[in-house]
Amino acid sequence: MTEKILVTGGTGTLGRHVVDRLAAAGHPARVLSRTREPYLGDLRTGAGLGPALDGVRTIIHLASDPRDAATDVEGTRRLIAAAPEGAHLVHISIVGVDRHPYSYYRTKFEVERLVENSGLPYTILRTTQFHDLVLFMMAASARSPIMPVPAGTAFQPVDADEVAERLVGLALDAPAGRVPDMGGPQVLGAAELARAYLRATGRNRLILPLPLPGRAFAAFRRGVHLAPGHADGRKTFAEFLAETEGRTGYGARAVSR
Secondary structure, eight states, rough: OOOEEEETTTTTTHHHHHHHHHTTOOOOOOBBBSSSSSBHHHHHHHBBBHHTTOOEEEEEEEOOOOTTTHHHHHHHHHHHHHOTTOEEEEEEEEEETTTTOOOOHHOOOOOOOHHHHHHOOOOEEEEBBBBBHHHHHHHHHTTSSSEEEEOEEEEEBBBBHHHHHHHHHHTTEEEEEEEOOEEEEEOOOOOHHHHHHHHHHOOOOOEEEEESSSHHHHHHHHTOOGGGOOOOOOOHHHHHHHHOOOTTTTTOOOOOO
């Protein structure tokens, strides 16, 4: 079957699930990678984009790097410039990026605007944070006997595979513009998430809520990043932890969301 779908960021936390679900649906995808054949390419420089995009009708744009805004902004510009005319551009974003001062979220919002103004038919899905990111945060906080968590802050973690399921459905459908947000099934305080992590790992830590300064943490306390009206996810954080135990080790993977 001819591959007519290109996935950027196809080896990441979300991308692996998207590629697997596309294959299971009978739509094998090309994966743009800086290191893996056959579609070697680099959004930061534009190298390899021409061959990777040749004949593609749908682009699922997942590549992102919170440490380097150029990967997101300049990389998206290059992707749009090289995209075939009329290709459906599907982009993953984050809930609240239009109202949040956190620098990475501002970058994601800039990318959204590039997609909207690209002239390409597009679909944008915003989601809350992945279970994987919350796990990484909890594992990092639990390294010492006192486990600090941001006071007054809650999260609504969602399962990356469930997001992939939604994205694949959107990619195989007609362009829909900005679609409704997607959040996890529960909004849980940071201390609640820490307790769930400690129960799952059998650790004993003193949880210490800390009031953190700055505009970004103030926005997190306001819940700008939450979507309680779109609690579409099914798998809870506790269920995710139970599945993760013994598979790769808790907190083994760093993720960008």
